[in-house]
Each structure stands twice: as C-alpha cells, then as structure tokens.
Amino acid sequence: xxxxxxxxxxxxxxxxxxxxxxxxxxxxxxxxxxxxxxxxxxxxxxxxxxxxxxxxxxxxxxxxxxxxxxxxxxxxxxxxxxxxxxxxxxxxxxxxxxxxxxxxxxxxxxxxxxxxxxxxxxxxxxxxxxxxxxxxxxxxxxxxxxxxxxxxxxxxxxxxxxxxxxxxxxxxxxxxxxxxxxxxxxxxxxxxxxxxxxxxxxxxxxxxxxxxxxxxxxxxxxxxxxxxxxxxxxxxxxxxxxxxxxxxxxxxxxxxxxxxxxxxxxxxxxxxxxxxxxxxxxx
Amino acid sequence: xxxxxxxxxxxxxxxxxxxxxxxxxxxxxxxxxxxxxxxxxxxxxxxxxxxxxxxxxxxxxxxxxxxxxxxxxxxxxxxxxxxxxxxxxxxxxxxxxxxxxxxxxxxxxxxxxxxxxxxxxxxxxxxxxxxxxxxxxxxxxxxxxxxxxxxxxxxxxxxxxxxxxxxxxxxxxxxxxxxxxxxxxxxxxxxxxxxxxxxxxxxxxxxxxxxxxxxxxxxxxxxxxxxxxxxxxxxxxxxxxxxxxxxxxxxxxxxxxxxxxxxxxxxxxxxxxxxxxxxxxxxxxxxxxxxxxxxxxxxxxxxxxxxxxxxxxxxxxxxxxxxxxxxxxxxxxxxxxxxxxxxxxxxxxxx
Numbered sequence: 001x002x003x004x005x006x007x008x009x010x011x012x013x014x015x016x017x018x019x020x021x022x023x024x025x026x027x028x029x030x031x032x033x034x035x036x037x038x039x040x041x042x043x044x045x046x047x048x049x050x051x052x053x054x055x056x057x058x059x060x061x062x063x064x065x066x067x068x069x070x071x072x073x074x075x076x077x078x079x080x081x082x083x084x085x086x087x088x089x090x091x092x093x094x095x096x097x098x099x100x101x102x103x104x105x106x107x108x109x110x111x112x113x114x115x116x117x118x119x120x121x122x123x124x125x126x127x128x129x130x131x132x133x134x135x136x137x138x139x140x141x142x143x144x145x146x147x148x149x150x151x152x153x154x155x156x157x158x159x160x161x162x163x164x165x166x167x168x169x170x171x172x173x174x175x176x177x178x179x180x181x182x183x184x185x186x187x188x189x190x191x192x193x194x195x196x197x198x199x200x201x202x203x204x205x206x207x208x209x210x211x212x213x214x215x216x217x218x219x220x221x222x223x224x225x226x227x228x229x230x231x232x233x234x235x236x237x238x239x240x241x242x243x244x245x246x247x248x249x250x251x252x253x254x255x256x257x258x259x260x261x262x263x264x265x266x267x268x269x270x271x272x273x274x275x276x277x278x279x280x281x282x283x
Numbered sequence: 284x285x286x287x288x289x290x291x292x293x294x295x296x297x298x299x300x301x302x303x304x305x306x307x308x309x310x311x312x313x314x315x316x317x318x319x320x321x322x323x324x325x326x327x328x329x330x331x332x333x334x335x336x337x338x339x340x341x342x343x344x345x346x347x348x349x350x351x352x353x354x355x356x357x358x359x360x361x362x363x364x365x366x367x368x369x370x371x372x373x374x375x376x377x378x379x380x381x382x383x384x385x386x387x388x389x390x391x392x393x394x395x396x397x398x399x400x401x402x403x404x405x406x407x408x409x410x411x412x413x414x415x416x417x418x419x420x421x422x423x424x425x426x427x428x429x430x431x432x433x434x435x436x437x438x439x440x441x442x443x444x445x446x447x448x449x450x451x452x453x454x455x456x457x458x459x460x461x462x463x464x465x466x467x468x469x470x471x472x473x474x475x476x477x478x479x480x481x482x483x484x485x486x487x488x489x490x491x492x493x494x495x496x497x498x499x500x501x502x503x504x505x506x507x508x509x510x511x512x513x514x515x516x517x518x519x520x521x522x523x524x525x526x527x528x529x530x531x532x533x534x535x536x537x538x539x540x541x542x543x544x545x546x547x548x549x550x551x552x553x554x555x556x557x558x559x560x561x562x563x564x565x566x567x568x569x570x571x572x573x574x575x576x577x578x579x580x581x582x583x584x585x586x587x588x589x590x591x592x593x594x595x596x597x598x599x600x601x602x603x604x605x606x607x608x609x610x611x612x613x614x615x616x617x618x619x620x621x622x623x624x625x626x627x628x629x630x631x632x633x634x
Contacts, residue, residue, distance in 0.1 A: 112420055119391075124415045130381040131416050134388020134396075137373060141349070142392065161412070164381035171376065 014220045015282035017087060018048035022250050023277050024083035028099040028106070030270035035099070035108075038247040038263035039153075040080035041254070042184045042218070046243050047084040049223040050149065050180070054231060059089035062117040066146060069135055071120045073128020073152040074182070078110035081118070081151075090117040126159025128152055129179060133165050136174040136238075147231065151180045155187035157197035163208075169238040170209030177238040178230045179210075182217065184245045188261045205240045217243025251276055295608060305611075329489040330464035334427060335363025337471035338397060342368050348475065349389055351375055351398045353382040359399035359429045360487045379409040386424045387416035395423050395475055402428035402443030402484060406450060417480045418455040424481075425474050431460065431484035431521065432573030433602055433619060438609035444602050448578025450482050451550055457503070458549040459483040460521035460573075464490040466547060469501035477503055484521060493525050499545075506553040508560065512542035515630055516560055516595075519571035520546045520580045523600070523621065527571050530626040539634065542566070552583055558591045567633055568595040573621060576601040598633050600626055 021044040029035030050070065051057075057067040072081050079099065085091045091106070098104035105115050109123040120131055132150040139146055156162050169177050183201065185192050193199045205212040211233055215222045223243070230239040248254035248263060251273045257263065265273070296302075306312055342348040342364065354377040356362040365372035373389075375382035379400055386396040398405075405413065405428045417424045428443070435441045450458050457479060461467045467490060474481040497509050506518075509528065512535075517527040524545045531541035544560050546553065561568050561584075568588075570581040581599030588594070602619050616622040620629065 121415060121419050124411055126380075127384060127412060127416055130384025130412065131388040131391070133381060134385030134390075135392050136388070137385060138389045138392025138394055141371075141389075141394070144392075148388075161380035161384070164376075164378035165384065168375055168378065168381045168385065172373075 013283055014048050014052055017052045018044045018220065019277060019282050020087045021047055021080065021083045023274060024086050024096065025079050026270060026274050026277070028079050028082065028096055031097045032100045033267060035079050036076045036262065037265060038259060039077050039184065040083065041251060042245040042247045042249050043077060043080050043182045044250070045218050045220055045223060046180060046182060046245065047080055049220060049227055051084045051088045053224055054227040055149070056146065062090055065144065068146050069119050069148040071128045071132050071148065071150045072110050072118065072122045073150055073156060074125065075109035075123025078106070078108065081110060082106045085117045091115070125156045126161040129162055129165035132177055133168045133174060136169070136177040137172060139176055147176050147178055149178045149180060151182065154181060154183040154185060154192040154197050157201065158195060166205065166208045166210065173236040174238045175236045179238070179240040181240060181242045182245055183242050184247050186247055186259055186261055201242050209237060211235065211237045211239045212242065214242040214244065217245035218249050328492045330492050331489055332360040332363050332487065333464040333467040333490050334471055334485055334487065335360035337468040338364045339367045341472060341475050342371060347393060347395045349373065349394045349396050351382050351386050351396055353377055353379045353400045353404065355400050358487065359427065359485060361399045379404045380412050383409040383412040384416050387422055390422035390424050395425070397425045397427055399427050401441060402431045402446045403441055406443055406446035410449065414453050418453050421455050421479050423478050425483065426481065427483045427485050429485045429487050433607060433615055433621060436610050436612050436615060439606040442607055444575045444607060445577065447549055447574045451578060451583070455480060456550065457481045459547055460549055461547050462522055462524040462545060463494050464492040465495045465499065466501050470547065473501055473503045486522060491525060493528065501547060504548045504551055504553060506544055506546040506556040509543040509545050512540040514539045514566060515541040516566045516568045517541055517543045517571055518546060518557060518568060518584055519543065520549060521573045523571040523573050526621065526623055526626060529623045530630070533623060533627050534630060539630070546580060549580060549583065552587060554587050557584055557587060558593055561588050561595050562593050566595060567598065569598045569600060569630060571600045571626065574601055575604055577604050598629065600629060
C-alpha cells in the first residue's frame with residue numbers, strides 16, 4: 001500500500017490547514033447567505049488530515065491514475081470538500097464566490113460531472129460506500145495500490161445499502177478501502193442517536209469483519225494516528241474510522257447555538273464568524 | 284380484507300374456494316413452468332444460454348469485461364461466464380443495491396461490468412442506485428435481467444411487468460428487449476461496444492432461435508422490418524416479435540397480409556423507421572409488448588406518431604394494468620392476451 005504523503009515536505013501545520021478550510025467554507029456560505037456550515041466547520045479537521053496527511057494525489061491532475069480516491073457520499077458536505085480542495089490547490093480560490101450559483105463548478109450538492117476532484121455524485125445517501133466497494137475491487141484487479149476513501153455521515157448508517165456494502169467489503173477482503181464516518185449526531189430531523197444509529201458504532205463494524213476505530217474527529221493528533229493505523233494495517237480487513245465531531249467547531253457563538261441540520265446564520269454573523277477565526281490563526 | 288381481490292379486474296376466485304387439479308384440453312396436468320420461461324413453440328430450434336456464452340466470447344477478446352450478480356448467476360446464465368472466468372466474476376450476494384453500486388465503481392475504474400439479477404429487483408429495488416450511481420454519470424454498466432414482463436408464473440414478486448415504464452424515465456439509459464437467442468448473442472456484443480449504460484431484458488436457459496431464418500442482424504438503436512405486408516403493421520419488441528411472426532403466418536393463411544417491424548431498442552426509439560412504416564397508408568398498426576399497457580412500447584409509439592402527425596388505425600397488445608395472477612405460463616399468456624391466438628383474434632376483431 002502507498003505510504004507516501006502529499007505534503008510531507010511542507011511546513012504548514014494541519015491546524016493551519018483546518019483553519020483555512022473553515023475560513024474558506026464560511027466565505028463560500030456568506031456568498032449564498034446559507035450553506036451546510038455546521039457540518040463544514042465540524043468536519044474540517046478530518047478533511048485537513050485527509051488532504052494534507054493521508055491522501056496521495058496530484059493537485060493539477062485530479063484524474064491521475066495513482067491517486068487515492070476520495071468519495072464524498074454526503075453530497076451536501078460539498079462546501080467542506082470544495083474548501084479542502086481549494087486549500088489543496090485542486091480548485092481555484094477565485095471561483096469560491098460562484099458557490100451554488102448558475103453555471104458554477106461548485107454546486108450546493110457535490111456532483112462528479114461538475115467539479116474537478118469530485119469523484120462521485122453523492123447526495124442520495126447510502127450510495128458512496130457501495131460505489132467504493134466496486135472501485136476497491138477494480139483497483140485490486142488492476143493491481144493499483146491506491147486506497148479508496150469513502151466519507152459518509154452518521155445519518156447514512158440508517159440506510160440499508162450501507163450495510164450491504166459493509167458486508168460486501170468484508171466478504172471481498174477489501175483492505176484498500178477506508179470508510180470515514182462523520183459522527184456529529186445530527187441528521188435532518190434531529191440527533192442521529194435518537195434515530196437509528198445509537199452511537200455504539202465501532203463494535204457493529206467490527207462484528208461485520210472491519211477494522212474499526214473511533215476517534216475524536218476534532219483532535220488532529222488522534223486523527224493522524226487513526227489514519228496512519230488504517231493505512232498501514234497489515235491485515236485483509238476493510239477499515240473504518242468513526243470520527244466524533246462537533247457541529248460548528250471553531251466558531252464558539254455558533255457552537256452554542258441550537259444545533260440543527262441546517263444551522264441558521266444571520267447576514268451580519270458571517271463577518272463576525274470570519275473575524276473570530278482571524279483572531280485565532282494557528283501557527 | 285385478505286380475501287379481497289388484489290386488482291379491480293382480478294380473475295381470481297376467493298382463496299377460501301377449494302380447487303381441483305387443472306388439466307389441459309388433451310388431459311395433461313398444467314404445471315407452473317415458473318423459473319424457466321416456456322416460450323418455446325413445438326419443434327422450434329433453441330440455443331442454450333446465449334447470453335452467458337456471448338459474454339465468454341467477449342471476455343476472450345476484452346480484459347475489461349467483468350460480471351456481477353446478486354445471487355442469481357444460475358438464473359441469468361452468468362454462471363457460464365463465472366465458470367470460464369472465475370477471477371472476473373463478482374458474487375455480490377443477495378444485495379442488489381451494492382451489486383449495482385459496485386458495478387458503478389468498477390466502471391469508474393475502467394471496466395465494463397455486466398450486472399445481472401431479475402428484472403423486478405433491478406427496476407424496483409435498485410432503481411435509485413442505477414439512476415444516480417450509473418446513469419447520471421453515464422457509466423458503461425450493462426444491467427442484464429431475467430424474467431422480464433410475464434415470463435414466470437410466480438406472480439407479482441417475480442413478474443417485471445412495468446420495468447420498461449420505470450426505466451424509460453431514466454435519462455442516459457439505453458433499453459433493449461431482444462427477441463430470441465440470435466438477438467441476445469448479437470446484442471450482448473453490441474451493448475458491450477456502446478459506451479453508455481444499458482438495461483437489457485434477458486431470456487435464459489434454452490432460448491428459441493427465430494430471427495436467424497430472416498437474415499436478421501441486430502443493430503443497437505435500430506428498428507427493422509422482418510417482413511412486409513399490406514394489411515397490418517405489427518410493431519413489436521422482445522419475444523412478442525416471435526409471437527407477431529407466428530400470428531402473421533396464421534393470418535396469412537386466412538388472407539390477411541401482416542408486416543412485422545421489430546423494435547428491440549425501446550430507448551432511444553427509432554422514430555424515423557417507425558414513422559416511415561406507420562405512414563404507409565391503409566394498414567392497421569398494432570403494437571405488441573411483453574409489458575403493461577402503461578408506459579411501454581405502445582404508448583411510446585402512439586405518442587411519437589401523434590407528434591409526427593401520423594394517425595393510422597391503431598391498437599396495442601400488452602399486459603393489463605393489474606397485478607397478474609400466478610399459474611402456468613401458457614395459461615397466463617392466453618389469459619392476458621400475449622398468445623398467438625389472442626393476437627389473431629384481436630387483429631380480426633379490428634379489421
């Protein structure tokens with residue numbers, strides 16, 4: 001398996017990368033006056049570790065055959081992935097203000113046909129992991145050592161198709177598949193733990209034959225360790241990293257707000273949120 | 284409540300009415316040839332597993348061909364390919380959603396996957412995965428499905444009577460309903476060469492061979508006149524072309540001259556050929572399909588002719604908009620109007 005890291009030689013800290021992802025997402029949401037900012041702020045650390053520690057890719061060649069595939073099953077998290085891909089140099093920052101507009105390459109829900117680096121069309125939840133199973137089978141057949149990452153939400157744990165894919169990955173010994181679950185305990189109608197996924201997720205995946213880790217998804221060091229373990233594991237199981245994240249992380253006045261699937265932000269508050277980030281730039 | 288008929292026009296008696304063993308006119312017991320569709324007229328040539336064998340021929344030439352199934356390789360003839368190319372065969376278990384998604388993933392990585400199951404499971408259970416993971420991205424996945432329309436006596440759980448209607452609404456998807464073994468063999472090669480997603484209905488096991496004698500060659504997207512005729516124009520798809528040819532022979536003997544236009548590609552529809560044939564004056568146009576009257580060939584042709592300002596005398600032979608009965612296939616084909624006799628009776632009533 002590939003162990004090279006894209007940014008091993010750079011001296012920009014992961015904390016700074018996560019900070020940039022948050023700031024880019026806020027700027028994007030400000031354009032539309034709305035957006036899935038709670039999720040983007042929450043998952044920024046996971047994406048920073050993905051794009052600046054774990055993934056192997058070439059920013060100028062999003063379809064490079066040797067790249068690790070990163071599938072965004074949760075289409076509405078596109079705002080977060082666009083931000084990570086802008087920070088990574090895959091997407092141009094000067095198109096940020098087109099987010100969600102007519103003819104934009106950055107639609108509100110991520111689609112493969114619109115955006116360089118967006119591998120699949122997500123949004124119909126419970127699709128990404130199954131497609132990742134097929135890609136992982138295909139990579140093995142081609143003897144390509146790349147990984148397939150599938151980022152999904154805790155709400156998708158309620159989809160039956162997710163568990164079909166979980167079983168298939170295990171049955172086919174897909175050790176080149178890493179599933180990243182953003183567990184922020186928030187789905188459209190309320191807390192995920194009050195719906196189907198009650199929070200005891202790692203033992204379920206393990207029982208299905210996966211190597212399962214649960215980490216604090218806002219702890220960069222813990223995430224680095226978990227991604228390293230998942231990538232370097234010498235056993236034939238597929239791997240899952242369940243990342244417990246906090247919605248709106250990094251902007252205290254939003255963290256304190258009543259958290260919903262679609263966090264309300266008043267027009268004047270975007271600048272306030274960005275100003276708070278600007279007061280806390282990491283090294 | 285549980286004794287109520289399922290459909291408003293159900294022919295079923297109460298489930299509390301005792302029944303006798305059914306026998307045919309010549310005294311034989313009528314069994315449910317349920318899993319293997321009995322479409323064979325007596326003495327007709329058949330070919331074994333045309334799809335599985337064609338896929339093996341393809342795989343010998345192309346490394347990108349892979350096969351997937353959701354626990355139905357034996358019942359879609361994919362087992363022939365699985366035995367010949369075990370490392371290119373993926374058993375996805377009884378899980379149609381991940382089978383379709385995985386086919387999409389394999390296609391993303393450059394392969395040409397043939398994914399097989401029954402038509403009911405692909406069209407009903409896996410629809411969201413076919414439309415979003417495959418069709419929206421125009422990936423070259425070939426979905427090949429057995430038991431289309433009324434080709435089993437198992438009842439609605441296995442009878443895909445509305446699959447064409449369901450799939451016709453899906454952008455990017457090409458839909459093929461082949462007639463016989465010759466066409467299945469040729470179409471398997473043709474859809475593999477086509478760069479987009481395809482849904483193909485499948486006849487499996489010992490499949491009748493009919494079109495060979497007419498020198499027919501399948502062309503994706505093309506309707507073709509199998510033979511001409513001055514009184515009636517049959518426009519048919521799938522195995523109903525077999526029935527149309529037989530009905531034409533029977534009617535010819537009674538002095539009615541029927542042309543047969545075979546339309547194996549339902550989408551995109553070959554409007555040009557259909558319009559040209561339907562515009563020839565003086566013929567009754569009759570569409571024939573192994574599918575509900577709702578949303579299949581008949582409605583597609585009728586709407587297309589209306590748009591073109593072509594208004595022939597018109598009728599459609601199709602299954603009713605009902606949940607169909609379980610039973611023996613020949614009985615059901617008679618009952619629901621797909622048998623040769625039903626067709627000739629219907630045509631005579633319209634002339």
